[in-house]
Amino acid sequence: MCGRYTLRTQLNQVLQQFAAESSSATWEPRYNIAPTQHAPVVLIEEERRVLQTMRWGLIPSWAKEASLGAKMINARGETVAEKPAFRAAFKRRRCLIPADGYYEWRRSGAKKQPYYFHQPDDQPFAMAGLWEEWTGEIKGETHPWRSFTIITTESNDQTGKIHDRMPAILTEEDWDLWLDPEFADKPRLQKMLHPLADEEYFEIDQVSTRVNSPKNDSAECVQVEEG
DNA sequence: CCAGACGTTGTT
């Protein structure tokens, strides 16, 4: 799955790579983006690609409490079109989530070892996602809040050595169709969420357990562990 | 009918 990721890349480079505009988003490099925190996503607004920051953990529009979003940090690609919490967003509110790495943990007995998955050149890639708008109170502020979820798929042989499931990665040629709110070919959309074909897409590093703490956002999170 | 869930991964 995908419960933590990085976006260390500067905002202007992300905007350029995803050919997106940004009205007001600001961003500092992040080494440990955790659920319920805000992060940039790319979506279509008025037929243009726009980058906005949203809260991670999709809060369905009908939710009574924002806390429901804490459960909705991931959505299975195989079932996302049908699930009550996601199907409305799947129809018309798909997005790309820029990331330049993500973490998975593997437990060996009592120990929990984090691994960091990233491209050899550390360039950003696009995780497939959905976003939603919910109106209600978060930390004393009541207004419309946007939130997102990351879609998961089966791992391939390479990533599967560490973890059974991984975020769905969209190749650049799929971005436009995925983002198009008018595009409604459900089977075609779900086909985009297939496991990563290229087994050598990611480099996998065993990294510092500093990343375990959601509040630790230091560069040391991505440092390779000795041994 | 109403009440309660609405999600995922990974497992001694």
Add this chain to the structure above:
DNA sequence: GTCTGG
């Protein structure tokens, strides 16, 4: 063990 918050 299970839930909540980040």
Add this chain to the structure above:
DNA sequence: CCAGACGTTGTT
């Protein structure tokens, strides 16, 4: 995802 709390009354 992991870390940290998991409770109450009453107030320096």
Add this chain to the structure above:
DNA sequence: GTCTGG
């Protein structure tokens, strides 16, 4: 809002 379980 909509579905499932009782």
